Ligand SMILES: Nc1nc(=O)c2c([nH]1)NC[C@@H]1CN(c3ccc(C(=O)N[C@@H](CCC(=O)O)C(=O)O)cc3)CN21
């Protein structure tokens with residue numbers, strides 16, 4: 001049984017409605033006024049929430065689908081503001097966000113904590129999250145319970161499961177309950193130990209057939225879309241053509257219905273091994289390093305904070321009254337002296353100047 005067939009869907013030209021010079025967010029309209037330079041309210045239609053039906057239309061019209069991972073509220077806001085189609089709370093969160101050695105260490109509760117944060121920020125994108133390793137394997141009943149928790153406690157709209165034909169019955173059951181399932185074949189990071197590492201899949205004819213058979217079985221089981229990870233580009237293009245559901249590639253070439261990358265890879269914030277398929281679209285890591293170094297330098301040299309522009313004054317006369325009341329009328333501030341006295345911070349090494357002065 002196929003639950004979502006593109007053939008069932010009306011062919012509305014929704015793309016034109018969705019694309020425009022800006023992507024005003026419905027939820028944060030109040031903090032993002034839609035007033036153009038002319039002072040006139042733009043006549044842009046409000047953005048539609050991304051749905052599975054829209055994804056099918058994009059596949060049909062050949063509009064590449066964009067998906068990025070998000071693990072927290074501000075990232076979700078960024079995806080939302082700029083019109084990324086699918087927000088994926090990937091279990092890569094284990095590594096890039098929580099510092100765990102593998103996605104297999106991530107628990108369902110940890111995942112839910114992050115999906116809720118992303119759900120608060122991602123109004124426009126379809127919200128999909130990985131079912132963590134172990135949360136869908138013990139039995140179909142167990143898988144359904146976990147999927148329902150993902151929706152009820154995690155506020156996701158769809159779940160993603162790694163696996164081939166062996167998980168087709170699980171995908172079918174979860175889909176039948178009404179939780180849309182995105183499948184994931186090819187390189188399956190949750191199986192990195194069993195596969196002796198993160199290896200490209202489907203490189204020989206037998207491997208390619210296994211990928212195709214898995215994808216067809218998962219589509220048949222009701223998956224609404226499928227991630228193809230680290231497979232040869234010819235194979236990904238062929239699988240995409242054989243399927244009627246949209247494929248989302250990562251390390252699978254340009255012949256898929258869409259692309260996905262990990263946020264921290266795109267932004268250059270992840271300093272672990274860089275997979276061949278990663279392209280860095282911005283260098284946030286460099287900016288972060290600059291920010292931390294500048295902050296440390298400014299605190300150490302006393303230029304931050306500035307008491308006039310970054311501090312608070314007392315009401316007139318109250319300071320003198322206060323000093324009288326505490327019997328310390330002769331008290332003198334040393335802040336100005338410290339600002340010009342290099343010796344305090346340099347000779348004391350790591351000791352904060354204010355503390356050094358108090359001792
Ligand atoms: N930062 C990050 N980006 C990811 O894409 C990602 C994660 N983390 N964590 C979870 C999984 C793990 N992934 C990975 C990790 C490493 C390779 C990798 O190094 N692949 C080799 C292929 C080697 C081969 O078989 O020839 C490569 O050189 O690209 C691929 C996917 C994808 N996911």
Ligand SMILES: CC(C)C(=O)C(=O)O
Pocket residue numbers: 069088089090091092093130227229250260261262
């Ligand atoms: C890279 C994507 C497809 C993923 O599964 C993840 O982020 O965990």
